[in-house]
Amino acid sequence: MGTVSEIASTYTFGKDITVNRLGYGSMQLAGFGVFGEVEDRENAIAVLRAAVEAGVNFIDTAEAYGPKFNESLIHDALHPYKKGLFIATKGGFNRPGPNVWVPNGNPDYIQSNIDGSLERLGVNQIDLWQLHRIDPNIPVKQTFKPVIKAVKEGKIKYVGLSEVSVKQIKEVSDILPIVSVQNLYNLGNRQWEDVLDYTTKNGLAFIPWFPLASGPHKLADKIDKIAKEHQATTAQIALAWLLKRASNILLIPGTKSIKHLQENLGAASIELTDAEFEALS
């Protein structure tokens, strides 16, 4: 197998940042319930380094993973960053405990998230800052005030959204330009088809979270026959289907295992026929 950079197709943010469509999501590298420090830190560092070594140049993290620990882990594993490595982070969630996620769009909190991410990642500019959730209790214009300021100051290059409807994308796009949307989407959960189609038509990246349904075995019934025919795994076919679904899809499968990481990157070299794609769809 070649490196992912040799075989994966690419996606360009704005005019100047091109990444391989097969990236890595680092949320698994945290404690139970995405809370606290990851149990095996040495292994987590090895996974991150193996990803970059294999050619991954798009990594997705968030202030909320840990919280904070995950961004620091990325720094400790990968800083100084390889040229061309694009790190996307997010802000706008309070984390009072394991598996508890409370949207917080208060502008002061957003400002502190942005400043904290810059510091923890050890960068002068965040490549892509995504609002993790729109807070229903705060006018979205207020939430984005510090984001607009940070873009003007050069602290944020690009802005994205997460778990939003088409209506919300339009509402935010009237306030500031956005380049990406990160919503739950995989072969087993396609509730956001309309959002995916909207992003494809409007030049935005679509970054499905849970691309492996948070465990590829959940998709096995749907996939196993075609996986066998390709001598591939369920995870690989699930990712290959997403790569074929739309050219603006960027993948961030998560894993704590170097073996799974390498397996997932192998999806870049699997080409499904139109008939296979339709059968899976």
Ligand SMILES: NC(=O)c1ccc[n+]([C@@H]2O[C@H](COP(=O)([O-])OP(=O)(O)OC[C@H]3O[C@@H](n4cnc5c(N)ncnc54)[C@H](OP(=O)(O)O)[C@@H]3O)[C@@H](O)[C@H]2O)c1
């Ligand atoms: N925006 C949001 O609100 C939001 C929400 C959730 C997640 N995300 C993002 O999406 C990324 C991906 O999500 P995720 O990691 O939770 O879910 P996922 O990528 O759908 O699945 C990860 C799970 O699948 C397992 N897995 C991965 N590769 C495998 C393989 N080849 N064979 C067998 N099992 C495999 C992992 O276990 P092992 O460790 O054993 O491999 C892990 O339990 C996150 O890292 C995060 O960046 C965003």
